[in-house]
Amino acid sequence: MTDWIAIAKLDEIPKLGARKLKTEQVEIAVFRTGNDEVFALRDRCPHRGGPLSQGIVHGHAVSCPLHNWKIDLHNGQVQGPDEGCVNTYGVKVEEGVVYLSLASVESAA
Amino acid sequence: MNRQKLILVGNGMAGVRTLEELLKLEPEMYDITVFGAEPHPNYNRIMLSPVLAGEKTVDDIVLNSREWYAEHGITLHTGDPVVAIDRQARQVKTASGLTAGYDRLLLATGSNPFIIPVPGHDLDGVIGFRDIRDVELMLESARKFKKAVVIGGGLLGLEAANGLKKNGMDVTVVHLMDILMERQLDKPAANLLQASLEESGLEFLMQAQTEAILGEQRVSGVRFKDGSEIPADLVVMAVGIRPSIELAQTAGLHCERGIVVNDTLQTFDPRIYAVGECVQHRNNCYGLVAPLFDQAKVCANHLAQLGFGRYEGSVTSTKLKVTGIDLFSAGEFNEAEGDETLVLQDPAQGVYKKLVIRDNRIKGAVMYGDTMDGTWYFQLLREGTDITSFRNTILFGQHDLGDAGHGEETRVVKLSDDAEICGCNGVCKGDIIQAISSKGLFTLDEVRAHTKASASCGSCTGMVEALLASTVGEGYAAAPSKKAMCGCTERSHDEVRRAIREDGLKNMRGVFDTLGWKTPDGCTSCRPALNFYLLAAWPGEYQDDAQSRFINERAHGNIQKDGTYSVVPRMFGGLCTANDLRAIADVSDKYKVPEMKVTGGQRIDLFGVKKEDLPAMWKDLAAAGFVSGHAYGKALRTVKTCAGKNWCRFGTQDSTGLGVQLEELTWGSWMPHKFKLAVSGCPRNCAEATIKDLGVVCVDSGYELHVGGNGGIKVRITDLLCKVGSEAEVLEYTGAFIQLYREEAHYLERTAPWVERVSLGYVKQRIVDDEAGRQTLYERFKHSQQFAQVDPWRERAEGAEAHEFTPLNIDRLRAAS
Numbered sequence: 001m002t003d004w005i006a007i008a009k010l011d012e013i014p015k016l017g018a019r020k021l022k023t024e025q026v027e028i029a030v031f032r033t034g035n036d037e038v039f040a041l042r043d044r045c046p047h048r049g050g051p052l053s054q055g056i057v058h059g060h061a062v063s064c065p066l067h068n069w070k071i072d073l074h075n076g077q078v079q080g081p082d083e084g085c086v087n088t089y090g091v092k093v094e095e096g097v098v099y100l101s102l103a104s105v106e107s108a109a
Numbered sequence: 110m111n112r113q114k115l116i117l118v119g120n121g122m123a124g125v126r127t128l129e130e131l132l133k134l135e136p137e138m139y140d141i142t143v144f145g146a147e148p149h150p151n152y153n154r155i156m157l158s159p160v161l162a163g164e165k166t167v168d169d170i171v172l173n174s175r176e177w178y179a180e181h182g183i184t185l186h187t188g189d190p191v192v193a194i195d196r197q198a199r200q201v202k203t204a205s206g207l208t209a210g211y212d213r214l215l216l217a218t219g220s221n222p223f224i225i226p227v228p229g230h231d232l233d234g235v236i237g238f239r240d241i242r243d244v245e246l247m248l249e250s251a252r253k254f255k256k257a258v259v260i261g262g263g264l265l266g267l268e269a270a271n272g273l274k275k276n277g278m279d280v281t282v283v284h285l286m287d288i289l290m291e292r293q294l295d296k297p298a299a300n301l302l303q304a305s306l307e308e309s310g311l312e313f314l315m316q317a318q319t320e321a322i323l324g325e326q327r328v329s330g331v332r333f334k335d336g337s338e339i340p341a342d343l344v345v346m347a348v349g350i351r352p353s354i355e356l357a358q359t360a361g362l363h364c365e366r367g368i369v370v371n372d373t374l375q376t377f378d379p380r381i382y383a384v385g386e387c388v389q390h391r392n393n394c395y396g397l398v399a400p401l402f403d404q405a406k407v408c409a410n411h412l413a414q415l416g417f418g419r420y421e422g423s424v425t426s427t428k429l430k431v432t433g434i435d436l437f438s439a440g441e442f443n444e445a446e447g448d449e450t451l452v453l454q455d456p457a458q459g460v461y462k463k464l465v466i467r468d469n470r471i472k473g474a475v476m477y478g479d480t481m482d483g484t485w486y487f488q489l490l491r492e493g494t495d496i497t498s499f500r501n502t503i504l505f506g507q508h509d510l511g512d513a514g515h516g517e518e519t520r521v522v523k524l525s526d527d528a529e530i531c532g533c534n535g536v537c538k539g540d541i542i543q544a545i546s547s548k549g550l551f552t553l554d555e556v557r558a559h560t561k562a563s564a565s566c567g568s569c570t571g572m573v574e575a576l577l578a579s580t581v582g583e584g585y586a587a588a589p590s591k592k593a594m595c596g597c598t599e600r601s602h603d604e605v606r607r608a609i610r611e612d613g614l615k616n617m618r619g620v621f622d623t624l625g626w627k628t629p630d631g632c633t634s635c636r637p638a639l640n641f642y643l644l645a646a647w648p649g650e651y652q653d654d655a656q657s658r659f660i661n662e663r664a665h666g667n668i669q670k671d672g673t674y675s676v677v678p679r680m681f682g683g684l685c686t687a688n689d690l691r692a693i694a695d696v697s698d699k700y701k702v703p704e705m706k707v708t709g710g711q712r713i714d715l716f717g718v719k720k721e722d723l724p725a726m727w728k729d730l731a732a733a734g735f736v737s738g739h740a741y742g743k744a745l746r747t748v749k750t751c752a753g754k755n756w757c758r759f760g761t762q763d764s765t766g767l768g769v770q771l772e773e774l775t776w777g778s779w780m781p782h783k784f785k786l787a788v789s790g791c792p793r794n795c796a797e798a799t800i801k802d803l804g805v806v807c808v809d810s811g812y813e814l815h816v817g818g819n820g821g822i823k824v825r826i827t828d829l830l831c832k833v834g835s836e837a838e839v840l841e842y843t844g845a846f847i848q849l850y851r852e853e854a855h856y857l858e859r860t861a862p863w864v865e866r867v868s869l870g871y872v873k874q875r876i877v878d879d880e881a882g883r884q885t886l887y888e889r890f891k892h893s894q895q896f897a898q899v900d901p902w903r904e905r906a907e908g909a910e911a912h913e914f915t916p917l918n919i920d921r922l923r924a925a926s
Contacts, residue, residue, distance in 0.1 A: 008917050016630060016656040020916040030917065034630040051672045054660040056633045063633040065660040065668055067565075070633075081558045 004092065004099040010036065011096065018053040018062070025105065028089060029053035030098065031062060031073055038098050039073040040091045042108070046084030112140045113212040115412065116201055118191045118356070120145025122154055123385025123401040124217030125173055130409030132181055134627070138413060141183045142209055144201070146190035147240055150175050153549065154240070155398055155581070161244050161272030165546075172549045194360035196378055213412060216357055216368060216376070216383040220350040220396065225260070229322030235344045238269045247345065251276035254342030258282075258331050260319055262289040264427060266347035267302075270311055273345070281312045281339060283319060283331065285348075293427045293438040297454070298461050298477040305434060305459065314339070352387045352394050367394045372419045374408040384408045390422065397425045402551065410599065417625065418599055426487045437483035440473035440490050441465055448472065453504040462504055469497045481521070482506040484574045495868040498828065507571060521572040530572050533565035541573060545580045553577065566822050595634035597626050602638070602855040609646050617643065617654060631657075638856035641743065644779055645851045648893035655910065661741035664913060665901045666723060669716065674723060676715045677740035678730050679776060682750045682768035682788075683711035692733030700726050710747030710785065712738055724914050728906035736776070736900040743857070744779050745847075748772040749787040751795035753807075762807035764790035767836055771805075774840055775847060777898040778890075781854040781863075784847065799827045802850075802860040803843055808832075812839050816846060816872065817864030825861040828869045831877045845876050845883040848890035 013019050013032040020043055021028040029043040029052045037060070043053045050066030060073045070079045071086060078084040087108045090101030115131075117124045120143050128141060145151075149171070156170040178185040186203065193202040194214070202208050222237025224230050234250065236243050250257070251273060259270040262284030270280045282289075288299035289306075303313060314333075322344055323330040332338045352367035363369050363377040367389030374382050374390075384404045386396055395401065400423035410418035426439035442465060444450050449466040460478035464471055464486065470493050474486040485507040489496060496503055521530065526539030544550060544560045556573055557564040563573045593599050600608075605624065614620050617639055621631065631639065636657035643651040655663050666674035678693065693713055697705060703717040718726060727737075739746060750768035754760030768788040775786070787798040788805040798804025800820035804827055806813040811834040815827035830846070833839060849872065854863040864872060876883050905914070 005919065007919055012912060012917075014656055014912060019912060022916050022918050048670070049672075051668075054664070054668060054672075056636060056659065057656065058630055058632045058636065059628055066670065068633060 003101055003103045005102055006097050007100045008098045009096055010038070010093055010098055013038070013098070016057045018055070018057065020051070020053040021100070023105065026087075026108075027051075027053075028100070028105070029062075030091065030100075031057055033057060033060060033073070036093075037073075038091050038093050040089040040100060041071070041073065041076055042087040042089075044086065045069055045071070046078060046086050047082070052086070113138060114210060115139035115141045115213045115215065116209055116211040117141065117143045117215045117217060118201065119217035119219055119385070119387070120147065120149075120151055120185070120187065121217055121219050121385065122151065122172070122398060123219070123405055124215060125151040126402055126405035127215060127217070127384050127408045127412070128181075128183070130406050131412050134409060134413040134415065136181075139213070141181075143178065143183055143185045144189060144191045144203060145185070145187045147242070148188035149241055150178065150185070150187065152241065153581075157238070157241070157244055158268035158272055160241075161247060161269065162275045163272075167241060167244075169546065191356060194356065194381075196360055196381075199380065212380070214381045215408070215412070216381060216387060217385045218353040218356055218387040220386040221353050222346060223349045223351050224346050225319060225348060227319055227321050229324060229328065230346075232322055232324045232328045233326055234324070234328040234342060235322055235346065238265055238345055238347050239350070247273060247343070248276060250343040251278050255279055256281075256341050257343040257345065258339065258341040259345045259347055260331075261345075261347035261349070262286070262313070262315075263292065263347065263349070264290060266345070267306065269345050269347050271306075271309075273343075274310055278343070279312075280310075281314060281341075282306075283314045283317050283333075285316065285318055287316050289313075293442070293475075294436070294477075295443055295463060295475050298436070298438075298463070298475045301459060301461055301477045302434065302436060350386065350396055352389065354387060357383070357387070365389055372407075372421060373411045373416075374404055374420060375411065382408050382412065390420065393422060395423065395425065397427065398551075399423060400425060415625070415627075424491055426483065435476075435478055435480040437476040437480035438474060439483070439487045440471070442473035442475040444473075451500070451504055464503065466496070466500070469495050469500065471496060481575060484578050485571065492866070494866070495870065498865075498869060521575045530576070531560075531562040531565070531569045534561040536560050536562040538576065541576050542580055545577060550577070551581060594638060595632055597628045597631050597635050598624060600624055605639070606642050606646070606853075609642055615643065615647050615651055617657065633659075637662075637743075641779060641781065641856050645893070649896045655913070662743070664720060664723065665727075665737055665741060665905065666718065666720075667741040671717075672720075673717045674720055675740070676718050676723070676726060676730075677708065677712050677738035678735035679738040679747075679772075680712055680735075681772045681776075682748055682765050684750075684765060684769060689733065689735070692730065692735070696726055696729050696733075699729065708740070708747075710740075711749050712740065712747055714740070721914055721916065724905050724908075724911075727902035731900065731903045731906055735902075737902040739777070742779065743782050744784070745772075745775045745777065746783050746785045748775075749785070749796045749798075749801070751788070751790050753788075753790040757790055759793060760790035760807075761809045762790055762812065764788040764796065764805075764807055767805065767807075767812075767839060768796075770836065770840060771843060774844060774894070777900075778847065778851070778894060779897065780847070780851060781856050782859045784850075784860070786843070800824060801827065803827075803846055805839055805843075811835075814839065814842055814846075817860045817869070819859055819861035821859075823861075828864065830869075830873060841883065841887050842876060844890040845886035846872070848886040848893075849875055851890075851893075852886075 016034050018029050018031045021030055027043040029041050031039045043051050045052055045064040047069045048066055050064040052062050054065045055062040061070050063070050069082050072079055076086040076088040090104040092099050151173040153170040153172050159165040189203045189205050191201045192204050200208050200210050222239045236246050257273045257278040257280045259266045260283045262282050270282045274280045288296050289303050318334040320334050321332045322328055328341055328344050330338050330340045354364045354368050357368045358364050368383045368387050370376055370383050370388045370390050374384055376383050385401045403423050404420050407418040407420040444465045451464045453462045462476045465473040471490040476483055524538050528538045530538050541560050541562050550556050563570045594602055620639055640654050640657040661667050666676055700722050702715045706714050708714050748768040748771050750765045753764035785801045786803050787796040787801040789796040789798045790807050798806050799815050800818040804815040811832055813832050814830045816830045818827035819825040
């Protein structure tokens with residue numbers, strides 16, 4: 001079984017934005033930062049379940065659109081005085097194509 | 110990287126606060142070493158009085174534990190004062206003989222209590238009131254002895270006297286002047302204070318000049334100039350503090366009363382900075398905490414080599430921390446020639462309030478007995494707010510000013526601990542006070558971050574500020590009068606707007622680079638604000654940045670708690686036809702809309718729409734002639750109308766027709782915040798025009814224009830701007846008013862607080878008096894509308910921004926799993 005599968009071209013994700021990726025098991029938010037790094041997190045804020053893919057991306061963080069919780073894209077940790085954590089999944093970019101690690105999705109599910 | 114060495118001399122509040130600010134900016138720049146004379150880590154010196162009074166313990170008031178220093182890699186030497194600075198060798202030397210080299214040196218040596226050099230001042234039992242050691246000595250004396258004399262009837266002296274009294278001593282306060290706390294109080298307030306303290310058992314000797322302190326080894330009494338004597342086992346000198354400058358002076362740094370610093374907190378030696386009570390800045394030495402925190406922020410900015418902060422001095426306010434006594438003063442509380450005073454005196458309730466007014470602005474305030482509104486008056490004072498429109502009720506407090514939601518609740522200090530302060534996040538008074546004391550919070554932002562109180566709608570901000578002020582006393586760092594936009598910059602909204610205009614900054618990157626943003630791409634506060642400022646400044650030129658808009662404006666619908674969206678089609682002036690309603694009904698059926706309702710602004714709201722369905726739904730609505738209702742945006746929302754003279758037997762003008770014209774003129778425009786209009790056909794005002802951002806009330810002879818109303822959290826009735834005679838004028842004045850608001854208000858500032866901030870007089874001058882100016886504003890508004898009145902729904906229905914609405918969907922993923 002190949003682990004990495006292509007999910008989108010980098011250009012299909014807006015800079016400082018995100019796309020939602022629907023899978024059978026889970027909805028995933030795929031983020032692109034200002035310096036073109038890509039991250040994948042479960043699309044569900046640990047606070048009240050807000051869709052993180054709809055938030056504003058700044059630095060290496062996204063702020064949830066519902067109540068502004070700030071989540072670190074590197075590790076899914078909630079920042080600041082709030083506490084919580086969201087699943088992260090492996091992603092990589094090669095030659096303008098974004099790949100998701102299937103194994104990381106399955107081990108989290 | 111080779112780190113530079115920073116040494117802090119003085120392990121007190123100002124110095125350590127500077128380190129905290131520095132670590133926020135540049136955590137890696139310096140190896141930091143701290144030398145403190147006292148054997149304790151940094152503690153909250155302003156809380157010594159509650160410790161003396163037995164209301165807190167020493168542990169309660171520690172601000173930075175030893176672990177904090179360790180966590181941040183700071184080397185801490187306590188109980189070892191620095192005794193010499195060698196500026197050539199860039200070294201300091203301590204009492205124990207330790208030496209350490211520095212690249213930058215920060216002096217925060219604080220101040221010493223002033224001991225009057227009368228005979229006997231060096232006897233045992235004569236002390237100041239300055240540190241934990243003094244408190245320990247006082248507590249020990251209270252256990253062994255009976256009679257205490259406090260010399261000095263100022264803030265510190267009274268707090269000391271109160272504490273000693275609580276510890277069972279008989280206390281006499283000796284004061285040189287004829288009133289207590291003459292630097293903070295006027296005569297009536299001081300007399301109320303004295304009466305109340307006498308009732309609690311303190312004795313006072315006023316206008317008494319100490320001549321000698323009597324005794325052999327230990328103090329036994331005090332003698333005055335008039336020859337009289339009183340017995341004493343303990344004498345506390347609390348006549349003032351002197352900046353501690355010996356160290357700096359011996360090192361050859363320029364000192365006057367304090368160590369002289371410039372606006373960057375730099376001393377005459379560029380490698381040496383100084384903050385806190387030891388400094389003299391623009392001829393002022395401060396002894397309160399709030400100014401020290403302002404200084405800390407600026408000093409840290411320069412130590413971090415950012416180099417753009419400036420400290421320009423502080424206005425201070427005072428509260429006395431004696432339980433059961435409420436007292437507040439700020440600014441120039443003794444009126445000068447030509448000043449007006451507003452006074453409220455209720456001797457039976459023990460309440461006294463006085464405001465000193467100059468040119469309709471508060472210059473000073475003294476309050477006794479009821480100090481709830483102290484923070485509000487202080488804010489008006491610092492911001493120089495014109496109080497003309499509410500000066501007839503100002504003494505009754507802020508809750509009297511149209512705060513329909515809260516009213517009496519603002520008497521927050523009297524509330525019980527389980528009283529809910531923040532209704533949005535369910536935070537009680539006890540939680541807030543607990544967080545303030547246990548985590549050592551000083552600012553509104555800190556309280557918001559830790560408790561969430563006032564972090565949502567903000568309507569309880571005043572109460573939270575009052576709790577901060579009453580819990581930490583004068584240490585409460587009231588928001589500085591110049592407020593930075595957000596943590597990404599030191600610049601205020603006004604400064605950023607000016608730079609965008611004057612430096613011709615036409616995109617966000619340009620703003621970040623030119624103005625030295627601290628973050629690579631801003632944050633959720635500044636990005637939406639900048640996007641609006643750029644859009645407003647450069648209509649047609651600036652390329653709107655979708656990723657800097659909050660999701661509602663990016664998706665052109667309101668996100669609901671379950672992640673679905675709501676859709677509100679525009680119905681101009683609230684008018685609709687049977688065909689319109691049929692089209693909405695069809696769309697509702699087709700997309701299985703689970704719920705519909707009529708909104709407060711006379712439109713129809715369709716709830717529960719899936720994001721993927723939005724473009725198709727908009728396409729159907731566009732085909733039926735609808736455009737976006739912008740119910741989701743910081744934008745022109747709706748124009749609410751009444752029936753008007755076409756139908757209503759009272760109607761004086763065609764309010765619906767005028768409403769339609771107004772909405773056709775203004776729809777699509779982006780604003781600092783949401784903007785609502787209404788037109789009522791007669792003074793019965795059925796369209797509720799007087800709680801709108803701009804309301805038109807038709808009368809027989811023309812049209813009244815009302816501005817700055819708000820029906821939300823805090824109801825505010827509009828102010829009458831003017832009366833005009835024709836519909837064309839209504840349109841012109843409205844367009845000009847909106848444009849002025851768009852060009853000058855801060856992002857997320859509704860018209861109500863904006864009008865209060867800039868004053869109605871200013872708005873009248875720009876819109877009513879200056880005819881040419883009004884016309885230019887109106888022209889600029891119409892120009893920007895050319896680019897704004899493009900229906901975002903139709904664009905998206907036709908395929909724009911498709912990525913926003915289509916999720917990535919990978920069948921392969923399912924197949925492989």
